[in-house]
Amino acid sequence: MIGLILKSVRSRSVEYVAAIILIAAAAAAIRVQQSLAATAESQVHDLAHQLGNNILVLSENADLSSYYTLRYGDDSMPDTYPAKVSASAIGGKVKGMTPRLYGNVEIDGRELVLVGQKGVERAIPRAVSPGAIASAWGVAAATALGLSEGDVVRAGGKDLEVSLIAPGLTGGMSMAVFTELGVAQDILDRRGEINAIHMGGCWCSIDITTLAASVEKVLPGTRAITAEGVLASQIESHASVKRYSKVLSVMAAFLVAGVIAVLISFQIRRQIREIGLLLAIGARPAAVTLFFMIVAGVVGTLGVLGGFYLGVPLAARVLSLFNGPALAAAPGVLGRPLLVAILISLAAAFFPARRAATLDPTTVLREI
Amino acid sequence: MLELKSVSKTYPGRNGAPVRALRDVSLFVNRGEFLTVIGPSGSGKSTLLFSAGAMLEPSEGSVLIDDVDIYSLSPGKRASLRRKKLGFMFQTFNLIPYLSCVENVAFPAILEGRSRRESMEKASGMLERLGLEERLGHRPGELSVGERQRVALCRSLVNDPDMLLADEPTGNLDNLLTREVVDMFRDLNNDGLTIIVVTHDLRFARMSPRVVKLLSGEVECDHAVSGGMMYQ
Numbered sequence: 001m002i003g004l005i006l007k008s009v010r011s012r013s014v015e016y017v018a019a020i021i022l023i024a025a026a027a028a029a030i031r032v033q034q035s036l037a038a039t040a041e042s043q044v045h046d047l048a049h050q051l052g053n054n055i056l057v058l059s060e061n062a063d064l065s066s067y068y069t070l071r072y073g074d075d076s077m078p079d080t081y082p083a084k085v086s087a088s089a090i091g092g093k094v095k096g097m098t099p100r101l102y103g104n105v106e107i108d109g110r111e112l113v114l115v116g117q118k119g120v121e122r123a124i125p126r127a128v129s130p131g132a133i134a135s136a137w138g139v140a141a142a143t144a145l146g147l148s149e150g151d152v153v154r155a156g157g158k159d160l161e162v163s164l165i166a167p168g169l170t171g172g173m174s175m176a177v178f179t180e181l182g183v184a185q186d187i188l189d190r191r192g193e194i195n196a197i198h199m200g201g202c203w204c205s206i207d208i209t210t211l212a213a214s215v216e217k218v219l220p221g222t223r224a225i226t227a228e229g230v231l232a233s234q235i236e237s238h239a240s241v242k243r244y245s246k247v248l249s250v251m252a253a254f255l256v257a258g259v260i261a262v263l264i265s266f267q268i269r270r271q272i273r274e275i276g277l278l279l280a281i282g283a284r285p286a287a288v289t290l291f292f293m294i295v296a297g298v299v300g301t302l303g304v305l306g307g308f309y310l311g312v313p314l315a316a317r318v319l320s321l322f323n324g325p326a327l328a329a330a331p332g333v334l335g336r337p338l339l340v341a342i343l344i345s346l347a348a349a350f351f352p353a354r355r356a357a358t359l360d361p362t363t364v365l366r367e368i
Numbered sequence: 369m370l371e372l373k374s375v376s377k378t379y380p381g382r383n384g385a386p387v388r389a390l391r392d393v394s395l396f397v398n399r400g401e402f403l404t405v406i407g408p409s410g411s412g413k414s415t416l417l418f419s420a421g422a423m424l425e426p427s428e429g430s431v432l433i434d435d436v437d438i439y440s441l442s443p444g445k446r447a448s449l450r451r452k453k454l455g456f457m458f459q460t461f462n463l464i465p466y467l468s469c470v471e472n473v474a475f476p477a478i479l480e481g482r483s484r485r486e487s488m489e490k491a492s493g494m495l496e497r498l499g500l501e502e503r504l505g506h507r508p509g510e511l512s513v514g515e516r517q518r519v520a521l522c523r524s525l526v527n528d529p530d531m532l533l534a535d536e537p538t539g540n541l542d543n544l545l546t547r548e549v550v551d552m553f554r555d556l557n558n559d560g561l562t563i564i565v566v567t568h569d570l571r572f573a574r575m576s577p578r579v580v581k582l583l584s585g586e587v588e589c590d591h592a593v594s595g596g597m598m599y600q
Contacts, residue, residue, distance in 0.1 A: 003471075003484070007466045007471075008466060011465070273462060276462075280423055280450065280456055280462075281451065281479065282449075282451025282452070282476060282479055282527075283451075283479050284443075284444050284447045358443075360423075360424070362414075362418040362424045
């Protein structure tokens with residue numbers, strides 16, 4: 001029977017190859033859609049990380065509009081708060097914390113933003129001038145004062161060396177000077193105080209609202225500001241992509257079923273004399289059904305295999321030709337789609353195959 | 369061996385009026401008998417053959433092979449009976465075009481459950497005995513009409529059936545080939561094979577010991593003729 005199937009398929013290979021290509025195209029479309037969804041998910045994940053880094057804890061008395069216009073008041077919180085967070089139940093979810101003290105200072109007659117940040121000294125070169133303290137300057141701040149790297153200025157009784165002019169400090173922060181937290185506290189005369197904590201971590205898998213509430217509970221007198229709305233809209237957008245993926249999968253399933261049903265029905269019409277002959281010489285009706293079911297299963301399997309393995313590389317190649325986005329590898333393993341495709345193929349082929357098996361051999365042989 | 373009891377077969381006609389192909393036909397064919405059924409076109413010859421061959425259920429009456437009512441069997445068991453006990457030769461041969469000659473002949477044996485190797489060996493031997501040793505690997509499309517006829521005959525005999533049913537076996541053959549086929553059938557019958565041939569070729573009737581003539585679906589005459597010389 002297998003030999004007969006192989007020879008039968010080979011004798012009509014063009015039709016079977018066309019059917020396999022159609023099914024492969026449907027499978028490839030799903031894989032590409034899954035890849036796009038995975039790419040979008042990856043982007044949402046990255047965004048979640050970025051937003052996570054921007055979770056901002058301020059004193060509950062802080063004026064947000066002043067904060068965002070870089071006008072800092074005397075609101076504050078103890079600089080022991082980061083340690084308090086680490087020691088709390090939410091500490092495990094927070095991968096990094098950057099406590100800062102922001103203040104407005106006048107240096108050489110120009111008003112600048114001074115930012116004291118714990119650990120910043122590790123990110124900038126050491127001061128080379130004796131007694132000077134290392135600092136990083138925004139380009140606008142350095143330019144305003146006519147400073148170059150290595151220059152030293154006096155601020156609040158401290159000598160600040162321009163260790164680094166950082167083009168990466170953009171927007172308002174271009175007018176900022178970064179230095180060690182303790183130095184900034186001395187210059188601003190606010191020892192033991194900070195007025196902002198930037199929290200970092202992956203919030204994408206946790207309820208960010210609950211996290212913010214937990215932070216406020218652990219740190220009395222503060223408020224945690226999140227970009228939850230932005231993140232939520234991104235997650236909703238990603239959910240939409242996934243929904244489209246499901247719709248596409250259902251459409252592809254119908255396409256596979258249609259292709260198989262049409263292919264098998266067409267082959268039965270073409271091979272009707274052979275079917276009649278098989279029945280006449282004693283092939284069991286179940287064997288005739290099995291014949292077409294095997295053919296359908298093989299066509300469905302080959303189509304899905306082709307689409308599964310070739311779809312994403314081909315789409316990535318095409319996208320690269322047009323400078324499109326890089327595709328992430330589609331998630332999932334072959335087993336489930338393959339099983340679904342085989343089941344759909346068998347189901348689609350069953351009724352035409354069953355009808356073929358119940359044909360009257362004398363009628364189809366047209367001998368009467 | 370084979371018994372038709374009051375068999376009638378009615379087909380739905382194109383304009384709604386039923387067409388009665390067989391009317392109350394009763395026949396008994398003994399083991400080893402050679403029966404030729406003749407009659408004009410449309411007389412019900414092929415309907416009778418296919419009803420006798422477990423392929424076409426009569427509208428009325430019953431068909432018994434070795435005392436078993438074959439149309440009371442399930443389709444699967446009827447298929448098994450066709451495979452084991454009956455051999456068919458069709459007017460248009462009905463060889464599978466993408467199989468070679470030897471594969472066409474071996475196929476019923478494979479269906480019967482014999483190994484591919486054994487089936488192919490038997491098929492090759494049969495084809496060689498009929499002078500087709502050079503054509504074993506050829507496809508039907510590469511054969512002459514006479515060669516195809518012989519391949520079809522081999523296929524019908526590969527499972528050593530008890531009865532051979534042939535529908536117009538010489539319908540497409542010239543005189544020389546017809547003579548060959550007639551001789552082959554006579555030899556097979558001499559070896560003990562029961563044969564029923566449906567034909568309008570009177571040469572079969574001449575050599576057949578028993579001739580049934582159908583007319584409008586009814587048995588007009590049923591003659592057992594010693595020496596088969598009735599229709600001269």
